[in-house]
Amino acid sequence: MPDIISVKDFYEDASLLIPERIKKEIGHFNVFKTEELFATKPRTMPYNRRAYYKISLIIGKNRAEYADKVIHIENNALLFATPQIPYNWEPLDDNQTGTFCIFSEDFFAGSQSGIKLQDLPVFQPGGNPIFFLNEEQIDEVKLIFKKMFRELASNYAYKYDLLRNYVIELIHTGQKLQPLSALHTETSSSKRVSSLFIELLERQFPLEPPHQKLNFRSAKDYADQLSIHVNYLNKQLKEVTGKTTTELILERIVKEAKILLKHTDWNISEIAYSLGFEEPAHFNHLFKKHTTLSPRAFRV
Known part of the structure; x- marks a missing residue:
């Protein structure tokens, strides 16, 4: 039976992986490798309403619960989680890899993007939060996360502007996987x-x-x-x-x-x-x- 990790423990574990110079930014943006964070043994993220948005590349067999939906992930998927809708994911095998980033709504506050996260299709209530990926799409998503890691560790003065762009790129990657009807709103x-x-x-x-x-x-x-x-x-x-x-x-x-x-x-x-x-x-x-x-x- 997988151990349960609390949200408090999640951040305590995660903080060990965060360079000191960027710890002040936790709560706004961070990115992690699943296998490093949960290196000791498989763990289940508890069903909870968190204070941050999360985009996860999930590689491995998993069972995800999102509000009242249950979705089985056999291989690879991209998960979009919002603070408004609770979720839980449970690894079903020991071969778990992947990457995820977390960010709060105020990460985009004051930016030039004009993005309102709650208005985006991938974060809409009742929508589909999980998208299955083929090998080409996995490579594209991995590359975006790789750029996140590289930028987060850099000393570039405007790195958080770049990181916002990478988050937006991930969001658009997911939205392009949605049916067209979900992406176009009527004006009636x-x-x-x-x-x-x-x-x-x-x-x-x-x-x-x-x-x-x-x-x-x-x-x-x-x-x-x-x-x-x-x-x-x-x-x-x-x-x-x-x-x-x-x-x-x-x-x-x-x-x-x-x-x-x-x-x-x-x-x-x-x-x-x-x-x-x-x-x-x-x-x-x-x-x-x-x-x-x-x-x-x-x-x-």
Whole structure:
């Protein structure tokens, strides 16, 4: 059984690999080799909502959990992880290599790129965060990471500008692997309203401490925040998604409930309260209606 490494331990282990002169930049950008960081034995990165973005070249057999998705990686993949969506990856063999970089949103703050990470397709909620690579694509990604290592160790005064460019290159490499439909956004009012609603909905998550509670639960709550009539919001969402506002809210609540049930030690009453249910029985009824399982049965 692989050992679990905590986020705290992850940074303590990683810091041993960081030159003293750049330790001050940890939390903004860093890059690691998987086999060096986890040299002693295979470890599982725990399911957690981290404070940084991560792009990983995964080489080896792995099982990845991303929000409520489970993806099996047989050989090679590129993973894009965002702080808004928790993930976990578990190595399934001892032959693990690869590279990953981590960076915070403020790594791009004040840069000339104008990049807003949360707006990029590879970091969108509900998207596909993992892309399988052929040998040619692996070589291209390895070269980008190689340039990151070289630049990070240099004394060049503008090295972090270059590193931002390398991160952007990795992002575009992933986005080119997405279907074209995922890369082109519509400009209709329905699409704009839908995007604003989804952004507002996703901002309610993740729920960290058990006493934290959803700010908005009803369709009217969201319509009021967007300064539009609830019927107009419902019509626009129905046109774009085929679902009503309430259906989308409840689907996202159930998705978060699955995450909390599987990957926290909160009791069911705490989970129900944090998701806006005053009575656990109401939460149990909704969850079973959407999943056919009770929360307790799903957690087992």
